């Protein structure tokens with residue numbers, strides 16, 4: 001019988017399900033995103049307001065420069081009426097001419113006259129600037145926070161918009177492009193007809209038109225619904241707003257349910273033109289939607305994100321430094337572990353995938369870096385975001401032969417035959433089980449040399465050989481047998497069989513089952529690795545020899561197999 005789950009005893013009755021939107025002819029589910037939306041980074045505002053230690057001017061400046069370098073063209077730089085630091089930072093950007101001509105900065109304000117005036121004043125001298133005004137419109141906020149009815153709530157937005165225009169006219173005559181953004185905060189919980197009514201009233205004041213767009217930003221201030229509901233809300237607004245061609249419909253998802261990225265993506269499918277978020281998802285509580293994830297999700301679908309993520313570690317370094325918060329090792333695209341496989345079956349598939357990619361690219365005559373990416377378990381090529389392949393395969397107790405042999409090949413050019421891979425991976429498994437944790441390339445090499453290359457009962461000191469007229473191979477060799485040096489000789493059809501014959505003369509019985517070899521390096525000091533699978537005393541095991549002389553390497557491999565049989 002299937003085990004039965006039991007009631008948790010948790011007070012779930014205190015919560016209500018989110019009401020779906022009645023939109024049976026919704027179109028977004030069959031849409032595909034084919035181009036990047038407009039992005040706005042609010043790292044310096046929403047991101048900053050949620051930090052344990054808000055950024056000082058130097059840190060803000062670092063983030064601003066990073067965003068500009070990455071290609072963000074719309075950047076919310078602060079809440080100037082909040083603090084002197086925020087105000088001064090906006091002034092610094094303008095007065096020190098730090099804002100490129102093609103970057104639109106924006107600043108946020110509550111709909112309160114004195115705050116609006118100070119906010120607009122902070123922008124004096126800016127070539128391009130947007131004032132972003134917000135007021136909460138959801139029923140609970142109208143009732144509890146503001147104590148207003150619908151009409152009064154709409155009045156706050158309308159009056160705030162008038163004041164923005166008044167102060168913009170008073171202070172921003174020299175601004176080449178003045179933009180206006182309005183957010184009905186808590187849009188996600190606002191009755192759709194009311195959100196529409198407020199937005200229309202704001203537009204009636206602002207009068208958007210050709211070359212006078214209005215940004216209507218519809219935030220999931222606290223993400224409370226599944227992403228499909230948010231998408232329905234956005235499609236509904238997009239269909240019902242008047243003057244739609246002059247409206248830039250913007251979304252601002254937070255991540256309370258952990259579905260901020262899905263919400264943003266479905267919202268774009270539903271008609272949103274613009275997305276607000278933060279690098280690595282900083283922002284209030286669980287954060288704003290992550291701009292890195294959104295951008296690289298597009299990239300992974302063959303769509304240009306219009307943002308440069310090619311040095312993801314540098315982006316992460318700056319963000320971690322400025323926010324003083326770490327990025328999770330599991331964070332999509334940027335975390336330390338996201339291009340890493342520890343587990344055996346993943347490593348095996350990745351290793352095969354890399355080989356197939358190289359072979360397919362070569363067959364197509366295309367450089368591998370340009371060839372269509374298709375490697376199991378790796379949604380994008382780590383190199384495309386500036387990572388190397390070094391950290392892709394890492395070894396612990398979950399790893400299999402693929403991982404262990406990949407590391408040996410990558411770090412030491414050792415290309416183990418398949419059955420030796422299996423044998424050695426069991427050896428490594430014994431250590432990982434016993435010691436736990438991750439095993440570095442050096443540690444694996446140490447185990448490899450201890451297992452196959454260390455001295456044992458028998459060792460080869462020197463050898464001489466000749467081929468007779470009838471093709472027979474004769475060898476005489478000086479071997480160390482326990483503590484004695486012995487000269488032994490034998491014949492065969494090659495060095496290995498002749499050596500095996502010679503060993504039989506001193507009572508060491510070996511039957512060679514398989515043999516392979518390869519060069520380890522190129523040039524004058526080239527060394528070779530030889531691998532011998534042998535039956536010794538009824539046991540089948542592998543031996544390895546490494547030497548600059550390939551014959552010596554193969555004789556060492558035979559000795560290695562014998563020594564292993566003694567252990």
Ligand SMILES: CC(=O)SCCNC(=O)CCNC(=O)[C@H](O)C(C)(C)COP(=O)(O)OP(=O)(O)OC[C@H]1O[C@@H](n2cnc3c(N)ncnc32)[C@H](O)[C@@H]1OP(=O)(O)O
Nearest residue numbers: 049079081082083109110111112134135136145146185221
């Ligand atoms: C969803 C968001 O992220 S919104 C952005 C939130 N960010 C911030 O708040 C950071 C910056 N804010 C601040 O530094 C401060 O709030 C300040 C300086 C702007 C204002 O501070 P204070 O004047 O002390 O007001 P406080 O922050 O307590 O705001 C509450 C008052 O403003 C009103 N209010 C809040 N938001 C708004 C708004 N968007 N429009 C109009 N009034 C508002 C409240 O109803 C309340 O009024 P009351 O005092 O009459 O009850």
Ligand SMILES: CC(C)C(=O)C(=O)O
Nearest residue numbers: 134183185186219221
């Ligand atoms: C000010 C608004 C846009 C906001 O940050 C939110 O609603 O989350």
Ligand SMILES: [Mg+2]
Nearest residue numbers: 046221252284
């Ligand atoms: Mg927000």
